[in-house]
Amino acid sequence: MKPTLRAVAEAVGVSRSTVSNAYSRPDQLSTELRRRILDTARQMGYPGPDPTARSLRRGFVGAVGVLFTSRLSYAFTDPFAVRFLTGIAEAAERHGSSLLLVPLPADPAGAGKAVENAAVDGFCVYCAGDEEGILDTIRGRGLPFVTTAARPRAGDRWVGIDERAAARSVAEHLAGLGHRRVALLGDDVLSDAATGPLRVADVADVPHPTTRERLAGFADAFAAVGVAWPELTILSAPGNTRAAGAAAVRALDALAEPPTAVLACSDVLALGALDALAAAGGPRRAISVTGFDDIAEAATAGLTTVRQPGEEKGRSAAELLFDPPADASAGQILLPTTLVVRTSSGPLPRS
Amino acid sequence: MKPTLRAVAEAVGVSRSTVSNAYSRPDQLSTELRRRILDTARQMGYPGPDPTARSLRRGFVGAVGVLFTSRLSYAFTDPFAVRFLTGIAEAAERHGSSLLLVPLPADPAGAGKAVENAAVDGFCVYCAGDEEGILDTIRGRGLPFVTTAARPRAGDRWVGIDERAAARSVAEHLAGLGHRRVALLGDDVLSDAATGPLRVADVADVPHPTTRERLAGFADAFAAVGVAWPELTILSAPGNTRAAGAAAVRALDALAEPPTAVLACSDVLALGALDALAAAGGPRRAISVTGFDDIAEAATAGLTTVRQPGEEKGRSAAELLFDPPADASAGQILLPTTLVVRTSSGPLPRS
DNA sequence: CCCCTCTTCTGGATCGATTCAGTCTGGATC
DNA sequence: GATCCAGACTGAATCGATCCAGAAGAGGGG
Numbered sequence: 144m145k146p147t148l149r150a151v152a153e154a155v156g157v158s159r160s161t162v163s164n165a166y167s168r169p170d171q172l173s174t175e176l177r178r179r180i181l182d183t184a185r186q187m188g189y190p191g192p193d194p195t196a197r198s199l200r201r202g203f204v205g206a207v208g209v210l211f212t213s214r215l216s217y218a219f220t221d222p223f224a225v226r227f228l229t230g231i232a233e234a235a236e237r238h239g240s241s242l243l244l245v246p247l248p249a250d251p252a253g254a255g256k257a258v259e260n261a262a263v264d265g266f267c268v269y270c271a272g273d274e275e276g277i278l279d280t281i282r283g284r285g286l287p288f289v290t291t292a293a294r295p296r297a298g299d300r301w302v303g304i305d306e307r308a309a310a311r312s313v314a315e316h317l318a319g320l321g322h323r324r325v326a327l328l329g330d331d332v333l334s335d336a337a338t339g340p341l342r343v344a345d346v347a348d349v350p351h352p353t354t355r356e357r358l359a360g361f362a363d364a365f366a367a368v369g370v371a372w373p374e375l376t377i378l379s380a381p382g383n384t385r386a387a388g389a390a391a392v393r394a395l396d397a398l399a400e401p402p403t404a405v406l407a408c409s410d411v412l413a414l415g416a417l418d419a420l421a422a423a424g425g426p427r428r429a430i431s432v433t434g435f436d437d438i439a440e441a442a443t444a445g446l447t448t449v450r451q452p453g454e455e456k457g458r459s460a461a462e463l464l465f466d467p468p469a470d471a472s473a474g475q476i477l478l479p480t481t482l483v484v485r486t487s488s489g490p491l492p493r494s
Numbered sequence: 495m496k497p498t499l500r501a502v503a504e505a506v507g508v509s510r511s512t513v514s515n516a517y518s519r520p521d522q523l524s525t526e527l528r529r530r531i532l533d534t535a536r537q538m539g540y541p542g543p544d545p546t547a548r549s550l551r552r553g554f555v556g557a558v559g560v561l562f563t564s565r566l567s568y569a570f571t572d573p574f575a576v577r578f579l580t581g582i583a584e585a586a587e588r589h590g591s592s593l594l595l596v597p598l599p600a601d602p603a604g605a606g607k608a609v610e611n612a613a614v615d616g617f618c619v620y621c622a623g624d625e626e627g628i629l630d631t632i633r634g635r636g637l638p639f640v641t642t643a644a645r646p647r648a649g650d651r652w653v654g655i656d657e658r659a660a661a662r663s664v665a666e667h668l669a670g671l672g673h674r675r676v677a678l679l680g681d682d683v684l685s686d687a688a689t690g691p692l693r694v695a696d697v698a699d700v701p702h703p704t705t706r707e708r709l710a711g712f713a714d715a716f717a718a719v720g721v722a723w724p725e726l727t728i729l730s731a732p733g734n735t736r737a738a739g740a741a742a743v744r745a746l747d748a749l750a751e752p753p754t755a756v757l758a759c760s761d762v763l764a765l766g767a768l769d770a771l772a773a774a775g776g777p778r779r780a781i782s783v784t785g786f787d788d789i790a791e792a793a794t795a796g797l798t799t800v801r802q803p804g805e806e807k808g809r810s811a812a813e814l815l816f817d818p819p820a821d822a823s824a825g826q827i828l829l830p831t832t833l834v835v836r837t838s839s840g841p842l843p844r845s
Numbered sequence: 846c847c848c849c850t851c852t853t854c855t856g857g858a859t860c861g862a863t864t865c866a867g868t869c870t871g872g873a874t875c
Numbered sequence: 876g877a878t879c880c881a882g883a884c885t886g887a888a889t890c891g892a893t894c895c896a897g898a899a900g901a902g903g904g905g
Contacts, residue, residue: 145636147891158855163893172853190635194613195555196891199546200860205611206594215587219580229570236566236597241612243557243594246587260556261592262545262613284541285496440791498861509885514863523883547861551890 146189155183166192198262206241207231207464208263213271215246221383221411222438223453224269227291230457231267238465240264247277255280265289265464267457272331272351287467289460293352300467300474302459306353309449309480310360313433314406316447316482318368321491322404322431326376327361328391328416329354329408330383338387339394341377357408357435376402380412388415393423403430403491410434410441410448417444417487431488445486452478497540506534517543549613557592558582558815559614564622566597572734572762573789574804575620578642581808582618589816591615598628606631616640616815618808623682623702638818640811644703651818651825653810657704660800660831661711664784665757667798667833669719672842673755673782677727678712679742679767680705680759681734689738690745692728708759708786727753731763739766744774754781754842761785761792761799768795768838782839796837803829 152159157180164171165180184191198204209231211218218224228242235242245261247254258266258280266281266288268274274292278299281288288300295301317325331351332341346362349355362372376398380391388407392415395401405420407413413434420427434441437450459476468474503510508531515522516531535542549555560582562569569575579593586593596612598605609617609631617632617639619625625643629650632639639651646652668676682702683692697713700706713723727749731742739758743766746752756771758764764785771778785792788801810827819825 149891159891160856160893160895161854164854167893176853188634190631191607191610192893193550193891194611195546195550196860197611197893198613198860199544199550199862199891200893202860204546204613206613215593216580216583219576219583225570225576229567232567232570232595232597235595239597239599239608241594241596241608242566243592244583244586245592246583246590248590257590257592259542260545260548262549262555262557280541283539443794500861510861511863511865511886512884515884518863527883543863544861547890548863549890550861550892551863553890 146187148189148192151180151184151187151189154187155180163192195262204262204264205239206243206263207235207461208243208245208258208261208266210245210247210258210266210268210277211271212247212269212274212277214249215244218269222440223409223411223436224271226438226453227269227457227460230454230459231461232457233454234458234461234465238461240465251276259284267460267464268292271353287464289463291456291460293356295475298471298474300463302456302463302476302478304451304478304480306356307360307363309451310357310406310408310435311363312360312480312482313435313447313449314361314364315367316484317404317406317431317433317488318364318370320404320431320489322402323365323368323370324374324376324400324402325361325365325370325404325406326378326392326395326402327358327406327408328378328380328388328412329358330380330387330412332358332377332379336379336381338380338390339378340398341379343377346372354408361406378405380415383409383411385411385415385418388412389419389422390415392416392419396423401427401430404488405430405432407432407434410436410438410446413446413448413487414440414444417446426492429489429492433488437483441483442485447485447488448483450481450483497538499540499543502531502535502538502540505538506531514543546613555613555615556590557594557614558586558812559594559596559609559612559617561596561598561609561617561619561628562622563598563620563625563628565600566595569620573791574760574762574787575622577789577804578620578808578811581805581810582812583808584805585809585812585816589812591816602627610635618811618815619643622704638815640814642807642811644707646826649822649825651814653807653814653827653829655802655829655831657707658711658714660802661708661757661759661786662714663711663831663833664786664798664800665712665715666718667835668755668757668782668784668839669715669721671755671782671840673753674716674719674721675725675727675751675753676712676716676721676755676757677729677743677746677753678709678757678759679729679731679739679763680709681731681738681763683709683728683730687730687732689731689741690729691749692730694728697723705759712757729756731766734760734762736762736766736769739763740770740773741766743767743770747774752778752781755839756781756783758783758785761787761789761797764797764799764838765791765795768797777843780840780843784839788834792834793836798836798839799834801832801834 148162152162165177268290270292346359378391380387405416416432434446434448437448441448503513516528594614619641621643697710729742731738756767767783785797785799788799792799
């Protein structure tokens, strides 16, 4: 058993307070005594104040919780999520705070428990879907938090982009190039949907908020040029992986009239789409593809996409948690997005 | 202020123990009373037992610390480190444990404090260099840990590969193709070395253990075909980024006789090398390049490399921490590596 | 010489739970 | 009717520190 602060105090012959001060408030005791305490402590193998006990007493942990509303290990396979994390890590470094990554069980009850049991001072929630339950649990604990939900709830601290407008901007680019027969590719379009084309009566039916906003943005642009929602092909690629994107696009083979462009809700899916089209060869190669996020691979792949600042999103979220703005209205940060046109999108092939 | 367990106990009119049991040991009280307790608790806004207080009393936190002996935010930019983390996350999910990512300040004293203040049950240490100080601090706390150091210290739990043999295998491949005038490219070859060619009297002088082992492995293979250490060009690329790799390789322009092959200590550096050579054009394009790790981009870039199982490394490390093998000798796991030959390496161009 | 201030150090209360050895109750057993 | 027992619940001790009001002693000023 490691010695405790009490043991050190007894060994040196001072009170526990004094030993505590030797570690945490050096100005409260003479340099000499302090050295003597620290020396005996070292000699006894005392590793310094127990972090847990200290946190309990101080009412402060020194860690921020990071919640992914998807499987934690999946989060690392998503390049954009990793960039978000990078940003958080940067801010945490600056503030000397640790990051507690909390895996959330799939069942809501288990997820709630996980959130209740996390020893943290606040949360950054990377919203990849249905998070209201989680947020309520956090509110219940009375801890501060920052979200990245598709749409902020008034009063919540939030960092995000205008999903709908951003999506609209790529779609307008394609519409401007003349595309009218297009496919929209998203993860989780309808819960439990199979891979491939899908009938969705209305955008509002899409459960996943981010996917819904982006699809709506795509649809806005095409509606403006006279292409109504029912005329759009909706592709589901459960899993948001490159392979899923490829599989979904391969399913287009079944269609009599393939689209001239595929608009994906993420770069990962778009890259998958490019994989599938390149493998298909022939006229398929001419199909335009666009993504969303502008991850590193998008540049090398020549993917046209919407750039959103990933690291900054994470950084801002963490900063918002660490230094809450005095003015609550400054608690929502809208980040800019840019359309990045590369080679994966082009004019309609002449027919 | 949120109510405490005590407040709930008083409200219901039972002892604190009973309320505690209502949450943690449902079999210790009647279903009826339990429901009554839980109901009043909910009604009072009691969020359940405080995680910190619980950890203190139980002597168990439910989190494992993850330490990167480099800046935490850099860790996320290294694809191999991210795969390692993915593996850890997977195991953590399975065990219902959280991950505490602890940023380590650059100064050893600060790093020590950070390790001492981490509220965790054990550590996974991703060794990217000099870690002995860190490990000693952990030992001082008496916490279990698993390392991935270049060479395991007897008795420590460890997961890793045979760095030297693995490196030797790629080098033998190149030597077999006829290459004799080669450059070895590493991050952190000598501390504070500038970008570019470097004089290193002996491999043993390389401070960073992993880099040292890999360079030694490269050298082994060339020594076997009669090329001695001093004849090898050593390139330093501080930072282990793609850009650094490119810059280091560009520095080769200054050499009268450029090498016919570049052996990098990581895929990231190798990809940088390819960038630089592709941009240089001309005969430079014919220079063979090899990497190490086999990250995802290596495949698309056609990079010849040594594959090491990244996720599995993380997974095994975490498992070793969660379920220590009864037999201490099973505490060191040597993972296999494979040479993956792609298009970035080829025979010597005829002169 | 007394009063006052500073510095240095002390003790006990406290943070919010869990634990464990009991106590009490009602019913089964012989 | 005495004994025993399982089940339900209690209370004090404990986890390992930090905090704060205050005591003791040293030095300074009048």
